Amino acid sequence: MELAIILMMILIVVAIGAVKLNEPSLTFPFKKKTNLFTPVERSFVTLIDEAVGNQFRIMCRVKLSDVVATRESVNKKTSKSAFSRTSGRQLDFVLCSREDMSPVIAIDLVHANQNGKDGYKRQRDWFVSGALDAARIPHVRIKVRSGYTAQDIRQCIDAKLASVRIASSNTPLISGTAGQVKDPNVATRPTKPLGQNPIAA
Template identity: 25%
Template sequence: MYWLWYLYGLAALLAVGWLIRAIPRRKLKRARTMPCQIKRILFSPEEHALFAVLKSAIGNEFEIFAKIRASDILSPHPGIGRREAGELYQSMAGRRFTFVLCHKPDLSVAGIVELAEHGTGRKLQEPDDPVVLLCHAAGLPLIRIPASPYYDTGEIARQVKDEIRREPVFVHGDSESGRIEPRISSLEDLKF
């Protein structure tokens, strides 16, 4: 009679093993058959034109990254409350910056370049615009360039130079002076 219990146990063990092996296969098969396609064009024609002019206007001083999520470069201050942090994340939800300029040596964020679409009926920088509010709160320079079939390289270079200056980073109330100095932790890999 005891052998019958062993037989039931073995059957249950085999059934559980079969279920464990069968479940991941079904999920994997669904993932393989999910319909999707590649978007071959990353930029709209206006964004592509602005990217080409911006690249020649900034020279070798900055790197350009495109379509970066706001939540990738902005975060709440450490001492902020949950409600305020939630409001910040809600205002950043789904928001992408057209172009992010970064300093070449350390790839720190230098500023934001936004393409202002025509036909929206809004001014270039309204104070209640979420992008303006986010950039102002972070102390991040924002350059809005109206969509156009032609961009003046010299004018864009001037705007970038006027708005983005390499200054020390300041943190509100974190230290006595509020200034953060860059530090090198290891000199072994540096070549002089």
């Protein structure tokens, strides 16, 4: 009987030791990713950096809630609801001022593939567009294609920034996150075709 109790205690001690030894791997079952970005994202961040890297700081995969905030005049319920909707949205790239890191323009990549992960931004998210419009942050949606050059990206960004500056000086903003009067001259994507074939992923 005593021998059985001793053996049982030894088994318990061994079991506890085994759990302790394996605890880190059970709690943190992670490994390092080989890259932060997909091949398409890497291609675009390189182009953007070449196009405007000396003018802006490029932030990747930024939460919408990191670049917009609710106005002070909004009641708590509306503010909480708006924040909840922004926290689940993500922008592919945000170009920020080099001086104070304030957001200047948001860029999203639009994949042609409608199915699967690659097609998740094929359809415009009107909440994202409305929130950025209300915050007066220009939003560019660029179709994923091959043949882009840094000059193409530069022209697209410059055209969007110029048109938004003109529109913001003439167009009133109605109170709220929706209701901004749209200027038909405001570009929402590159003003000319930028290549013919999809970028190889």
